Amino acid sequence: MIRVLKIGGSILTDKSREFAPREEEITRVAKEIAIHPDDVVLVHGAGSFGHIPAKKYGLPHVFNRQGLRVTHSCVARLCEMVVLALSHAGVDCLPVHPLSCLHLRGGRIDSFFMDPIEEMLKNGIMPVLHGDVAMDATGKAAIVSGDQLVAYIAKSLQADVVAIGSNVDGVLFSGRPLSRITRKELSRVESAIGGSEGVDVTGGMRGKLLELLDLADLGIESMIFNAGIKGNITRALKGEYVGTRIERDK
């Protein structure tokens, strides 16, 4: 049972401050993942390690080579912390950096070399990816969000569970999480959707939903849930629906 789990940058970092990891949360998340670690691909958001340097250098609007380097270096540092926490929790894992293994075209994944990820899964190793800067065929500086990575990987591996851990209880309507949403329902409730807090250059909740609705169209359902609530990650990895389920229109 292949499971793709995203943990949002808002859980792992203080998004309002530069290089501010939430170390206790990283440890807690790692311990929850360690309960059902098999066949999991983990994607984590960049949080303040990505969004703040990206904004500082004008990415993705300005092609700033130094900005690409600094931003990648920061998110790779966060990834190293996550990998280390997982390892301390007993999970065998390895980092996989999108900058090294995929190529964008106009900001969308054009090609993605999945062989190392598949080989890791075969060998009981959890691949750990993250939102990252990446090269783009249009010659622009580009950012690939964790949400786009999740959708691509889930499709490519035909994942059985796709769980997007955010810092809200799901897709909110009048302050309360919807139990399910489809593309048609989205247009109805769109004006009322709650967004992520803090700086987020990758589109927040709307971006997440659009990625996941595309995935649902392909027959792969997913969920957006609150990974800040203890126990939710473990439940999600078991395939229990927590938060909002993203489905296709029947």
Next chain:
Amino acid sequence: MIRVLKIGGSILTDKSREFAPREEEITRVAKEIAIHPDDVVLVHGAGSFGHIPAKKYGLPHVFNRQGLRVTHSCVARLCEMVVLALSHAGVDCLPVHPLSCLHLRGGRIDSFFMDPIEEMLKNGIMPVLHGDVAMDATGKAAIVSGDQLVAYIAKSLQADVVAIGSNVDGVLFSGRPLSRITRKELSRVESAIGGSEGVDVTGGMRGKLLELLDLADLGIESMIFNAGIKGNITRALKGEYVGTRIERDK
């Protein structure tokens, strides 16, 4: 003019001690590269950052997941130092980690996703790769040496200059560097070839030569030179032959 430059781990680190970067040498190497940085792919050896943890965990003979993680983390740390030194010397560069972008079969590169590297070169960014652990289709733990990377990349990009910077003056015969060597000449002088000093799990000088002789068979000549001698890197990047030239039999 595409140039593939390898800088051996023996230049950048003290191979006899764990985590012992030669910081002055890293700075000096970066400054030399900065004189002709265009269209260069840099590959650096792992030095003590790779060979010591690999040996400690029994890699590549034992499939040790923790060993893979720790060894990769160490070599990535050395790569970050090299990238930072290059950046300080004014070179726009980005790290590319073999663990993320290639797949081995029986210890040899089976597939290698080169798109990000090519896109970086197009955009005036120097890709910086390194000897690394990598996933292997045979399910074994595996190591990909900087020398194997150089040969693959040089072939793939049809490089004009291929320069392997070591800590010796080239391929030595009776203590003196040969100006050129071919496959036939190798068998003649083989018993007298000087090897790299210290711990080197990737085969030392003989491994280097075999990679480069295969490359020469494809019509791509290369050189092994002493990168510890000031000025040699700059000369090699200009396409001047320093050290020993590796050619095919006529």
